[in-house]
Ligand SMILES: Nc1ncnc2c1ncn2[C@@H]1O[C@H](COP(=O)(O)OP(=O)(O)OP(=O)(O)O)[C@@H](O)[C@H]1O
């Protein structure tokens with residue numbers, strides 16, 4: 383049975399698309415058939431981050447409207463086997479994203495995929511609500527910063543009340559915290575919320591801490607999910623995150639103490 | 653002065669203040685959220701099951717709504733029963 387995972391946050395620009403791309407890539411690298419869907423209708427970006435923007439012919443909305451079939455719209459990743467991307471429409475408006483349409487596509491994908499990753503747009507409007515409605519699990523991407531944490535809490539409330547699982551009284555959506563753009567040295571100085579602070583406020587389990595890293599921008603420039611950048615701290619953090627998601631019990635790296643040594647080695651310390 | 657110089661001096665209580673403010677606002681907002689509590693969907697489902705033991709109705713015929721005014725909470729329950737003939741014909 384396929385698992386649907388939404389990558390969500392409420393607040394914009396916190397790292398949802400970066401996380402969706404690396405998470406889906408990591409699952410596929412480990413042998414699971416994985417599809418990653420861009421729900422950001424009108425502002426698609428996942429194709430750029432995955433480096434397949436020039437191969438987009440049909441999109442999610444075309445499939446919903448029966449203008450193309452799923453196989454025509456799915457883009458097969460050239461680097462990683464088992465990985466497929468379903469791009470968002472750049473031209474339609476969000477109203478095209480109907481619950482029935484999304485359900486139809488997810489049901490069809492579930493026939494042949496193990497994991498379906500839904501990259502949510504920012505906000506709490508239609509696109510965001512549709513991306514989380516059918517979710518079995520949620521990666522809540524949060525930055526250690528007041529507005530992001532507050533918005534994440536808001537999203538947790540929506541997952542608990544407006545997802546299909548909530549509406550049908552099924553077991554609730556399983557929630558995982560992804561703390562992104564973490565800068566341990568700033569948390570140490572008391573300038574930035576620490577991992578423990580965010581965990582205490584949100585009260586959900588921590589799946590991974592992704593350090594603030596220049597490699598993320600570089601890999602997005604190149605259209606390569608950062609998890610494929612071997613030797614990079616953010617890539618390693620995403621790799622650990624995927625392993626943890628699949629049940630491995632790995633200690634969190636890139637937190638306060640270890641990170642310092644690691645950063646020093648990486649940048650010669652300053 | 654670069655942004656990092658600004659943060660470097662003196663050791664700050666900035667994060668502690670952020671945490672305190674967040675704890676207050678999040679607790680407050682979670683309180684408000686209870687005006688549409690998480691248990692409502694399940695309550696609705698279970699009610700539907702109970703009523704169905706006696707009268708055939710479907711999901712759309714049952715409406716559950718919680719209203720809050722100050723300290724007072726009102727749980728409003730609205731069940732539309734089918735017509736008499738329909739009921740008899742389904743017996
Ligand atoms: N760990 C990180 N370190 C440094 N920069 C990062 C990190 N994660 C994300 N970024 C940067 O933050 C910006 C926003 O990232 P991304 O597009 O993944 O966010 P998003 O949540 O999908 O945004 P939107 O809400 O607009 O969809 C990008 O420029 C990205 O390179």
Ligand SMILES: [Mg+2]
Nearest residue numbers: 398399422427
């Ligand atoms: Mg995005």
